[in-house]
Amino acid sequence: MLSAVGAVLAYYGAVVVIGFGIGAAMPRSWRAGPWGIVAAAMPALLAALGVSALLAQRGWASGRFLGWLPPRASGAALARGMVIGCAMAGVALMVAMAAGGAGIAVSGAPVPAYLRAAGPLLAGLACAALAEELLFRGFPLARLAEPMGKVPASILLAVLFAVAHLRNPDVSALALLNIALASLVLSAAFFTPGGLPLAWGVHWGWNGGLAAGADAPVSGLSFHMPAIEFDTGRTAWVTGGGFGPEGGIAATVAMALALIWLGRWAAAAGKGETA
Numbered sequence: 082m083l084s085a086v087g088a089v090l091a092y093y094g095a096v097v098v099i100g101f102g103i104g105a106a107m108p109r110s111w112r113a114g115p116w117g118i119v120a121a122a123m124p125a126l127l128a129a130l131g132v133s134a135l136l137a138q139r140g141w142a143s144g145r146f147l148g149w150l151p152p153r154a155s156g157a158a159l160a161r162g163m164v165i166g167c168a169m170a171g172v173a174l175m176v177a178m179a180a181g182g183a184g185i186a187v188s189g190a191p192v193p194a195y196l197r198a199a200g201p202l203l204a205g206l207a208c209a210a211l212a213e214e215l216l217f218r219g220f221p222l223a224r225l226a227e228p229m230g231k232v233p234a235s236i237l238l239a240v241l242f243a244v245a246h247l248r249n250p251d252v253s254a255l256a257l258l259n260i261a262l263a264s265l266v267l268s269a270a271f272f273t274p275g276g277l278p279l280a281w282g283v284h285w286g287w288n289g290g291l292a293a294g295a296d297a298p299v300s301g302l303s304f305h306m307p308a309i310e311f312d313t314g315r316t317a318w319v320t321g322g323g324f325g326p327e328g329g330i331a332a333t334v335a336m337a338l339a340l341i342w343l344g345r346w347a348a349a350a351g352k353g354e355t356a
Contacts, residue, residue: 082228089221092132096216100128115198118205118304126208129215136220146223148277158275162282165270165343169283169335170290174297176331181319183331184312185295195308199293202304206292210284217242217264218271218280231351235268250301251323259327260300262336263287269340272347283339291326298325 104124111120136142150158177183217238225234242264243257270280291297292304297311301324314320321328326335 085224085228088224092136092220092224093216095132096125096128099131100124103127115201116205118201119208122205122208122212125216126212129212129219133215133220142220142223145276147219148223148271148280150276150278155276155278158278159282159285161275162270162279162284163286163289164282165279165339166283166286166288167290167294168286169266169339170287170294170326172338173326173331173335174291174295176334177314177320177326177329181316181329181331182314183320183326184314186310186312188308188310190308192308195306198304198306202293202306203289206288206299207285210288211281213242214267214271214277214281214284217245218267219277222268222271231268231272231347235265238268239264246300249324251298251328252301253322253324253328255318255330255333256301256321256324256328259329259332259336262333262340263327266336266340266343269343269347272351273343274350283343298323300327301325 101124107120107124111117133142133147137144137147149155174183174185178185222234222238225237229237239261243261246252246257246260249256267280267284270283271277273279275282288299292299293306295311296304296306296309298304298321303325313322317323317329319329319331320326321332326332
């Protein structure tokens with residue numbers, strides 16, 4: 082147990098040091114403009130990818146242990162995860178509109194303006210989602226699950242995932258609970274045969290579905306998409322208010338349903354591995 086915790090702490094330490102170095106070397110001008118969200122995610126992403134690759138190259142962890150699949154299977158799992166994540170976002174938005182008075186308005190802005198904004202946003206969200214999956218699934222989850230078990234390891238990392246969002250704008254107790262619940266959903270996805278690509282796809286699909294699909298805030302961060310506008314409605318505890326759907330019961334419903342389904346899928350896959 083202690084060796085697993087030590088290995089994970091060493092992993093985080095290496096990612097922090099390397100990521101800080103990459104961030105310090107990156108020109109500040111890269112963070113300006115529409116592609117700034119991609120540049121902002123790069124230090125953590127490149128650091129986590131580099132450390133994970135080193136683990137695999139040195140034989141300390143196989144690609145499968147880290148959650149990766151062969152390229153073709155990874156692509157299919159990523160696409161499936163994106164569908165699941167978008168469906169979760171759709172459920173949350175429907176609950177927010179039906180029970181909390183939220184709304185999505187379409188403006189007269191031209192479609193090309195929306196597409197020019199959506200491309201960099203989705204790319205940035207993809208990078209940020211993969212970085213977080215490498216930090217809170219990937220090696221840390223697989224390594225801790227060996228001595229602790231999959232569920233306790235998932236719960237521990239869910240707490241850390243929520244703590245990592247403590248300083249986000251408009252955060253609340255319910256928002257942190259939903260962030261932890263989202264981490265459990267993603268950990269369940271990781272333990273399915275889809276592995277890390279599926280978890281990445283679910284994460285990316287959820288964030289992209291909210292931000293690019295409805296202009297809703299994601300974890301308190303607003304991106305102000307042209308052509309569409311999200312109205313948080315009158316009942317913040319349902320719709321999430323300024324934090325976005327993740328801060329309300331709407332997200333709790335969507336994530337609970339996803340956790341039940343993905344948890345059963347992961348459990349069935351685990352039984353197949355031990356049979």
